[in-house]
Amino acid sequence: MKNTKLALGIALIAIGFTSCKDEKAEQAEKTVDTYVTYVDSLGNVASEDAKANWQGIEATYQLRSGDAQAALANMKDNAEAQERLDAATAKYEALKAKYEAEMQENAQAAVAANPKQQLRNALFGEGKIGDDMSFTWVNKDNILGVYQQFVSTVETNKDAYSREDWDEIKLMYEALDSRKNTVEKEGLSGDDNGKIASLKLKFAPMYTLNRMGAKSGEMKRAKE
Incomplete structure (x- = not known):
């Protein structure tokens, strides 16, 4: 009887541990999804609005990027997630380079006019x-x-x-x-x-x- 109870206890612990790991993996996947979705959404922001609010955009990006990177550690097979994260990061960096170049041009034009x-x-x-x-x-x-x-x-x-x-x-x-x-x-x-x-x-x-x-x-x- 004792052996049966012990075996049952171990089984429940194992199930709980597996469930915990699954929840962490699921949450990690959602975190990566949130990051990718955020970067994709920036492409729909009007150029002038994005440049006017770039400091806030950059702060939010850094926060979500850090969360996504940390989430990868909770994924058993994160190769696909890493690929999605890398693609989103490349998309963001390209957008950032574009807007920073435009903001620099605007700043220079403002100086030239002043x-x-x-x-x-x-x-x-x-x-x-x-x-x-x-x-x-x-x-x-x-x-x-x-x-x-x-x-x-x-x-x-x-x-x-x-x-x-x-x-x-x-x-x-x-x-x-x-x-x-x-x-x-x-x-x-x-x-x-x-x-x-x-x-x-x-x-x-x-x-x-x-x-x-x-x-x-x-x-x-x-x-x-």
């Missing part, structure tokens, strides 16, 4: 300063280089700037100076501070004389 942004890019580097006028990326270690690039760029292009350009340059210069006041408290070296002072002495008369010249030139052309 003279102020072109000027900011020249003075500080591509995309470093936007409409938010944030200089938080400037610190005690790079501020001297920022001033050097700024003054050097202005000196090189001073004869080509309009009065509006000079006004924008002054606005950027004052914002940079404001950031310098903060950086000084964060450990700016005396040597770098001295070099920055020399650059400021170089910039001041260059700005005054050339802005006056630009204004005079505009007035002269207006009278012609």
Whole structure:
């Protein structure tokens, strides 16, 4: 009798274990299906909507991709599932490359249509300063280089700037100076501070004389 009960108990445990494994495999299959379906659904999203919400799409993709990869471990024979997952991943990467290229083109077109942004890019580097006028990326270690690039760029292009350009340059210069006041408290070296002072002495008369010249030139052309 004891042997019968023991055998029955072992059988029930085996059945429960098998059932548990089947449930895990079934759930894993559903997880892969969800991933594949999600990627397929992106093909039905309007291009402009997809680009406008790309950050959210990417976050959801990464989550579902990770779940699908983990689910493969719960499949006894996952070769077919792996093939489906790989195909969906390739489809997503192609879509991502397409949209990122289009977004890059749109960004470049926006800069080309915005003279102020072109000027900011020249003075500080591509995309470093936007409409938010944030200089938080400037610190005690790079501020001297920022001033050097700024003054050097202005000196090189001073004869080509309009009065509006000079006004924008002054606005950027004052914002940079404001950031310098903060950086000084964060450990700016005396040597770098001295070099920055020399650059400021170089910039001041260059700005005054050339802005006056630009204004005079505009007035002269207006009278012609």
